[in-house]
Structures are given as structure tokens and as C-alpha cells.
Amino acid sequence: MGTASPVTCRRSIGRFMQWDGRLPDGLVEALWRDPDALLGGGSVVSAGKRCTVARVAWPRENASDAAKGPSIAPRCGSQQAQPPGGDRTAVRQNTVFALKRFNQKGPLHTVIHWFLPTRAWRGWRFGRRLQQEGIATPWPWAYVENRLGPLRWTSYLLTEYVTGEPLQRWIDRADQIPRSEWELVIRQFGDLWRRMAKLGVVHGDMKATNFLIDAERRLWVLDLDGMRRPLVSWIWSRARARDEMRFLRNFGNRRDLIDSFRTQIQEKRSAALFGHQAAGAR
Known part of the structure; x- marks a missing residue:
């Protein structure tokens, strides 16, 4: 900074x-x-x-x-x-x-x-x-x-103004993207998921067009105008589950990608609950 x-x-x-x-x-x-x-x-x-x-x-x-x-x-x-x-x-x-x-x-x-x-x-x-x-x-x-x-x-x-390729285009040509590049994006999403939990926020519209991948293969999140920060834990948990379901729905029947992203999400779940509790205490 x-x-x-x-x-x-x-x-x-x-x-x-x-x-x-x-x-x-x-x-x-x-x-x-x-x-x-x-x-x-x-x-x-x-x-x-x-x-x-x-x-x-x-x-x-x-x-x-x-x-x-x-x-x-x-x-x-x-x-x-x-x-x-x-x-x-x-x-x-x-x-x-x-x-x-x-x-x-x-x-x-x-x-x-x-x-x-x-x-x-x-x-x-x-x-x-x-x-x-x-x-x-x-x-x-x-x-x-x-x-x-x-x-x-x-x-x-x-x-x-950020230039790059929407995540949706990556999904549309998933087999043409090297697995190593997918792994990089998947790990970045896991980090994003954890950091959002730390802040206690939910996105509200996790469609693939709201994510951008730039030339350096950095994952950007867009359209934050629907984002919110629920202060009640069960409301936050329910909204976060909706974010998860909406994001995974982007991948259609690509079980390999769904499983990879879901693994990242599940690995962050314990940290997510702790992060939201800490955010609510601030």
C-alpha cells in the first residue's frame, strides 16, 4: 500500500x-x-x-x-x-x-x-x-x-478500467486452458473466498462474467454494488451458501472444475466462520 x-x-x-x-x-x-x-x-x-x-x-x-x-x-x-x-x-x-x-x-x-x-x-x-x-x-x-x-x-x-478475459470465456473453452493455469486461478479463488470471509462480506452475484482473468493470470472480482456485510451469523452463512451455489453453477457439467473449486471452498470453511465472527466483533 x-x-x-x-x-x-x-x-x-x-x-x-x-x-x-x-x-x-x-x-x-x-x-x-x-x-x-x-x-x-x-x-x-x-x-x-x-x-x-x-x-x-x-x-x-x-x-x-x-x-x-x-x-x-x-x-x-x-x-x-x-x-x-x-x-x-x-x-x-x-x-x-x-x-x-x-x-x-x-x-x-x-x-x-x-x-x-x-x-x-x-x-x-x-x-x-x-x-x-x-x-x-x-x-x-x-x-x-x-x-x-x-x-x-x-x-x-x-x-x-481493467482489461482481461471474463471467467465465462475460460469456462467456454476449458479444455484449451492448461491445467497449470486453471490451478493458479483456482488457488486465487480460494484466497478470495477466505479474505471475503475475513471481512464478513458476501458478493450477491457470483456469475462467471463478474470475474476477470488478466494477462498475468490474476483473478479479479467485479460488480461489488450488490455486496453486503450481514451482521447476523446465520444470515451471513445462508448468503454465503448462495454465493457458493451460484458460483459453482457457472461450470455446468464440468465436474472436474466443480470439484477443484469446491475443494478450495471447503478448505476455507473453518477459517470462514472464524473470520466472520472476528469481523462481527469489530
């Missing part, structure tokens, strides 16, 4: 934003003023009813325009947070980010979620927490919420 970096927030009547202080000022202003325009100016990676994700390169040709003029609202107090390690301790020129907008599904969904933490906030919170625990997940740089007082609706999450 590197040295601490400032985490800053800004609020107005209709918007709240929190970001890593190492982000370029122009990008901060562009995200604050019009996150939809920033999203629209990127390359759409996926678009669905639940969310829209775009690959956003910075700086843009007109990036300087976003930084012109005073801020719309004053910044609120800063706090210190631990940044990611390695070469992510500063934003380099011509950096690529992933910007995700969480859409409202309809009137009932909107009303229910007025009073709940946004999915962008969850992605921000758990992304930073997992990184601090040494888990490979894209670093969250900022999140924005459209809100009015305590009421929240559309939200946005800006993260590090």
Missing part, C-alpha cells in the same frame, strides 16, 4: 459526490456537472435495464471546458483513505476509466430505493475495503448520487 490520499466530497441541493483526491480536476468537474454527458462521450461496454457501463478515456479533446468556471457547489471536508498499491498511486496522462450508471427500473423500484444506500455507494465502499484487504478489484475513483435531501435515485460509479 502507498501513503494515504485525500478523499473529498461535494454536495448541492440535487447532487452528492465523493472522489479520490488524485483525480484530475477537469475530470472531477466533468463528472460533477454532467455525468451522463461523460458517459455518453465514452465507448459503451454494456447497456441494460439495470445499468450502463462505458469506457471513458481522459483527457478528452474538450476536457479543459469542464474545468472552466467556479465549482457549482463547495467541497465538504476531506478525509484520509488508503489508496491502491503499485502504479495506481497516481492518475497518469491518457488514463482509461470505467463509468457505470445505475438505472432506475420503474416507479416502484425508484420509490423503494429512495431511502436505501445507492449501488454506486456500495461499489465505492466495498471496492476500497477489498483493495485494502489485498483483493484484486478495480479501484473506485469516485461516485455520484442524484439526490434530494435523504432521497436518492440515479447514481454513478467511476472505477479503474
Whole structure:
């Protein structure tokens, strides 16, 4: 881990934003003023009813325009947070980010979620927490919420853009992947499973497309916006069992892979229970 970096927030009547202080000022202003325009100016990676994700390169040709003029609202107090390690301790020129907008599904969904933490906030919170625990997940740089007082609706999450191959593609061509590479990924999953237990968290959507394998064969976990940390042991155990079943279902009838991953899961079970009890005590 590197040295601490400032985490800053800004609020107005209709918007709240929190970001890593190492982000370029122009990008901060562009995200604050019009996150939809920033999203629209990127390359759409996926678009669905639940969310829209775009690959956003910075700086843009007109990036300087976003930084012109005073801020719309004053910044609120800063706090210190631990940044990611390695070469992510500063934003380099011509950096690529992933910007995700969480859409409202309809009137009932909107009303229910007025009073709940946004999915962008969850992605921000758990992304930073997992990184601090040494888990490979894209670093969250900022999140924005459209809100009015305590009421929240559309939200946005800006993260590090990680390239790699979804685990689903590995499964689709499982016989073409050397067993030694599978073993490396399987061991990493076992370590991820143990560390999540130590934190007392459950993912909530363990489908194969939410895992990425990069060129160095490092396993990344994505889409943390459904993650939660149950404080009651039996609720956590039940949710963790659902995570396990959903993950193993990715492998269809590949009993060899199911058995290998299940072995890792079972080896971590005793540590998992202890880890959750310790996490609940904190």
C-alpha cells in the first residue's frame, strides 16, 4: 500500500459526490456537472435495464471546458483513505476509466430505493475495503448520487478500467486452458473466498462474467454494488451458501472444475466462520 490520499466530497441541493483526491480536476468537474454527458462521450461496454457501463478515456479533446468556471457547489471536508498499491498511486496522462450508471427500473423500484444506500455507494465502499484487504478489484475513483435531501435515485460509479478475459470465456473453452493455469486461478479463488470471509462480506452475484482473468493470470472480482456485510451469523452463512451455489453453477457439467473449486471452498470453511465472527466483533 502507498501513503494515504485525500478523499473529498461535494454536495448541492440535487447532487452528492465523493472522489479520490488524485483525480484530475477537469475530470472531477466533468463528472460533477454532467455525468451522463461523460458517459455518453465514452465507448459503451454494456447497456441494460439495470445499468450502463462505458469506457471513458481522459483527457478528452474538450476536457479543459469542464474545468472552466467556479465549482457549482463547495467541497465538504476531506478525509484520509488508503489508496491502491503499485502504479495506481497516481492518475497518469491518457488514463482509461470505467463509468457505470445505475438505472432506475420503474416507479416502484425508484420509490423503494429512495431511502436505501445507492449501488454506486456500495461499489465505492466495498471496492476500497477489498483493495485494502489485498483483493484484486478495480479501484473506485469516485461516485455520484442524484439526490434530494435523504432521497436518492440515479447514481454513478467511476472505477479503474481493467482489461482481461471474463471467467465465462475460460469456462467456454476449458479444455484449451492448461491445467497449470486453471490451478493458479483456482488457488486465487480460494484466497478470495477466505479474505471475503475475513471481512464478513458476501458478493450477491457470483456469475462467471463478474470475474476477470488478466494477462498475468490474476483473478479479479467485479460488480461489488450488490455486496453486503450481514451482521447476523446465520444470515451471513445462508448468503454465503448462495454465493457458493451460484458460483459453482457457472461450470455446468464440468465436474472436474466443480470439484477443484469446491475443494478450495471447503478448505476455507473453518477459517470462514472464524473470520466472520472476528469481523462481527469489530
